[in-house]
Amino acid sequence: MKVLALDVGMKRIGVAVSDALRWTAQGLETIHVKGDNPQEAFGRISELMKEHEASEVVVGLPKNMNGTIGPRGEQCQEFARHLEKELQVPVYMYDERLTTQAAERTLIEADMSRKKRKKVVDKMAAVMILQGYLDQNQ
Numbered sequence: 001m002k003v004l005a006l007d008v009g010m011k012r013i014g015v016a017v018s019d020a021l022r023w024t025a026q027g028l029e030t031i032h033v034k035g036d037n038p039q040e041a042f043g044r045i046s047e048l049m050k051e052h053e054a055s056e057v058v059v060g061l062p063k064n065m066n067g068t069i070g071p072r073g074e075q076c077q078e079f080a081r082h083l084e085k086e087l088q089v090p091v092y093m094y095d096e097r098l099t100t101q102a103a104e105r106t107l108i109e110a111d112m113s114r115k116k117r118k119k120v121v122d123k124m125a126a127v128m129i130l131q132g133y134l135d136q137n138q
Contacts, residue, residue: 001055005130014122025130059097
């Protein structure tokens with residue numbers, strides 16, 4: 001079965017999915033959160049799980065550079081706990097240090113405009129989270 005990955009932010013959630021063999025990650029979309037609670041996106045995440053026949057979720061865990069977990073990381077852990085309870089699927093955390101910055105750098109090197117980068121950077125970060133997770137668990 002496939003794996004869905006999420007790069008969770010307060011306003012946007014990047015989404016990626018693996019292939020059935022769990023070798024590669026592909027970006028799907030960026031979910032825009034209307035209010036102040038990323039949990040509003042659970043309905044769309046559930047739809048994507050069904051549509052892509054995913055059996056588990058990986059949520060990026062933004063750790064500090066020294067390996068500790070700060071307020072943003074705690075918010076992602078809480079999001080993951082609620083998502084696991086809501087969707088009744090396994091949800092794993094993956095250390096996502098610097099994935100958003102790496103995605104941003106890649107898009108800059110591809111000479112993408114700032115406006116276009118903003119639309120895809122979260123989705124690309126989700127791809128990097130998922131690919132790292134897949135590579136680690138091969």
